[in-house]
Amino acid sequence: MQQVILEAKNISKDFHDPITIQVLKDITFSISKGEFVSMVGKSGSGKSTLLYVLSTMDTDFEGELLIDGESTREKSESHLAHIRNEKIGFVFQFHYLWNEFTVLENVMLPGLKLGKFSEQEVEHRAIERLRRLDIEKLALKKASQISGGEKQRVALARALINDPLIIMGDEPTGNLDKKNSEIVFELFKKMSAELNQTLLIVTHDPGFAERTQRIIELEDGRILKH
Amino acid sequence: MNAKLIYRIAASLLLARWKQTLVAAIGVMFSITMFIALLGFMNGLNDLLDGLILNRTPHIRLFNEIKVNDRQPIAQVPKFSSAHNFIHSIKPTETRREIYNSQPIIKAIQKDDRVLGIAPKINTQVFFNAGTIDISGVINGIDVEAERRLFFFDDYITHGTSKDINIMSNSIILGKALADQLIANIGDIIQVTTPQGAQFSLKVVGYFQSGILELDKVQTYTSLATAQKIIGKSNSYITDIQIKLKNYEWAPGIAKEYHQRFDTDAEDIQTVNAQFETGSSIRSLISYAVGITLLVVAGFGIYNILNMMIYEKMDSIAILKATGFSGSDVNRIFILIALSIGFSGGIAGIILGFLISKFIDDIPFNTEALPTVTTYPVNYDLIYYAIGLSFSLITTYFAGLFPASKASRIDPVAIIRGK
Numbered sequence A: 001m002q003q004v005i006l007e008a009k010n011i012s013k014d015f016h017d018p019i020t021i022q023v024l025k026d027i028t029f030s031i032s033k034g035e036f037v038s039m040v041g042k043s044g045s046g047k048s049t050l051l052y053v054l055s056t057m058d059t060d061f062e063g064e065l066l067i068d069g070e071s072t073r074e075k076s077e078s079h080l081a082h083i084r085n086e087k088i089g090f091v092f093q094f095h096y097l098w099n100e101f102t103v104l105e106n107v108m109l110p111g112l113k114l115g116k117f118s119e120q121e122v123e124h125r126a127i128e129r130l131r132r133l134d135i136e137k138l139a140l141k142k143a144s145q146i147s148g149g150e151k152q153r154v155a156l157a158r159a160l161i162n163d164p165l166i167i168m169g170d171e172p173t174g175n176l177d178k179k180n181s182e183i184v185f186e187l188f189k190k191m192s193a194e195l196n197q198t199l200l201i202v203t204h205d206p207g208f209a210e211r212t213q214r215i216i217e218l219e220d221g222r223i224l225k226h
Numbered sequence B: 001m002n003a004k005l006i007y008r009i010a011a012s013l014l015l016a017r018w019k020q021t022l023v024a025a026i027g028v029m030f031s032i033t034m035f036i037a038l039l040g041f042m043n044g045l046n047d048l049l050d051g052l053i054l055n056r057t058p059h060i061r062l063f064n065e066i067k068v069n070d071r072q073p074i075a076q077v078p079k080f081s082s083a084h085n086f087i088h089s090i091k092p093t094e095t096r097r098e099i100y101n102s103q104p105i106i107k108a109i110q111k112d113d114r115v116l117g118i119a120p121k122i123n124t125q126v127f128f129n130a131g132t133i134d135i136s137g138v139i140n141g142i143d144v145e146a147e148r149r150l151f152f153f154d155d156y157i158t159h160g161t162s163k164d165i166n167i168m169s170n171s172i173i174l175g176k177a178l179a180d181q182l183i184a185n186i187g188d189i190i191q192v193t194t195p196q197g198a199q200f201s202l203k204v205v206g207y208f209q210s211g212i213l214e215l216d217k218v219q220t221y222t223s224l225a226t227a228q229k230i231i232g233k234s235n236s237y238i239t240d241i242q243i244k245l246k247n248y249e250w251a252p253g254i255a256k257e258y259h260q261r262f263d264t265d266a267e268d269i270q271t272v273n274a275q276f277e278t279g280s281s282i283r284s285l286i287s288y289a290v291g292i293t294l295l296v297v298a299g300f301g302i303y304n305i306l307n308m309m310i311y312e313k314m315d316s317i318a319i320l321k322a323t324g325f326s327g328s329d330v331n332r333i334f335i336l337i338a339l340s341i342g343f344s345g346g347i348a349g350i351i352l353g354f355l356i357s358k359f360i361d362d363i364p365f366n367t368e369a370l371p372t373v374t375t376y377p378v379n380y381d382l383i384y385y386a387i388g389l390s391f392s393l394i395t396t397y398f399a400g401l402f403p404a405s406k407a408s409r410i411d412p413v414a415i416i417r418g419k
């Protein structure tokens, strides 16, 4: 049995705006090391909401979340920030790069924050990740000067900088054209195969989901199958 | 590591909005400049005006007042000692104005650590004879060296030199206004009549101008020896002991102490010039009020810029938090931004304030009343510069506090969902 990296136990969440609706209903599942998991479901089924709960950014839920065996319950905001920094890499639909910084600096930012390596080492690691994603030549460009597909790959390199336990993506190919979507998907696939990287990617693209190892399907805040 | 990173992020945000940042810093600079220039000028004026009084007024003056005897004869009659006695029309007896045992007293005071210096003085009323009329005035017999050292006597001598009254016997320095009344030029001989009726001839060797016309109309100076000669007293006769302390604020306490110890009247500067600190404190108050008002305005400028930055950089803040920066990191970034605007504006303001002070210091300012002053007075006390810089840091800190805490509370989920 592989090491369990993420475990959701009876997670429920309500929104009270303006009337109380239960968006997540008693969700229980776990993800083990090296799994490439996709999460699918109709729009509004609660995929994003669940992902933000799993990411520790949203702490307003019932149930329990364990990351790397550690419960996130009653942890301070700065401790959760540290968990995200060290153990979780994010890719969103939008790239969220700092336009004032170069590509390299953007990738380095979470690595500098972690402070586990010296600045030179972080830079070296950042270049290595850019190379792996085939965008090494962009390193010194400003983030505002590169294309949308490239930005998403830079965001992926940034997610990888601290060797996270798991990469979470919320429709990371949602804003990309077919060609770029394919490139990004292949990169996920490569990371999974070559680095045994654990991935949890929300998608509405059935073609994408079918090519992953495991599919979690949500409907009305409930897990249909996993 | 973390501090350096936070510094770098703050710097990039500042650079991204460098125009607004510059405007905010200029706002701070302007208020600190005004603050420094205004306080320097106001306090220069304060020093000047205080100096008019403080420089030449002894901190403590020992003398014998002409007054009614406290112990009237009836009090010495045992029969009436328990009774309530009413006495009408009491007159002062002929008390001597001389200070008894002046030499031992001077020696004792010289040993006191708190005392900066002593100047003995003789003070006597005379009449100056100008043709057929007599003008009343005062002759001060002074120890020129002590007066020069303690009371800046030379600053008020507009013609002649103060030392001349020591070198030439029977010489006198006249108040300029009095000299004008007597039509006495330097080198002229003037006649004085003492209260006892004796006549005396004195040679005018100089004029002095105190800046206070009332004084210049009656005051004259001569050496102790000449004064003793005019009133026909021995060379130990003095009427006043003027004391300058190391700190004038000690005056009331020490005056009380000397009054008991030496059995003379003792008057302190605070009692004599009760009002002189009021003007100073009001001028300072105005300067502080103007400076702080300007700083508050500048503070609102900084507050606006930070709010704008936060609004524009919402995404960047969200990703910082998503990738592991805590709320307090974000808070520190924005406080740092505010403080660097305050610091750079403050430093620039201090420099500009100093230059403006220099400029004011060079503007000609001539007034009859103040013969030694030729330009506007400016005080360069470092404390105002220190206060200016701390004020700029404190106001910008408070201006940054609210926006920074707002930034630190940004919920990344809300931002990321909104896209």
Ligand SMILES: Nc1ncnc2c1ncn2[C@@H]1O[C@H](COP(=O)(O)OP(=O)(O)O)[C@@H](O)[C@H]1O
Binding pocket: A015, A016, A017, A023, A041, A042, A043, A044, A045, A046, A047, A048, A049, A050
């Ligand atoms: N802040 C919110 N307040 C109220 N309801 C919300 C909020 N965010 C999401 N929802 C609702 O929760 C449900 C799930 O949303 P979401 O997780 O974004 O779905 P998905 O990502 O699967 O499309 C939707 O019905 C949405 O309207």
Ligand SMILES: [Mg+2]
Binding pocket: A047, A048, A049
């Ligand atoms: Mg969604």
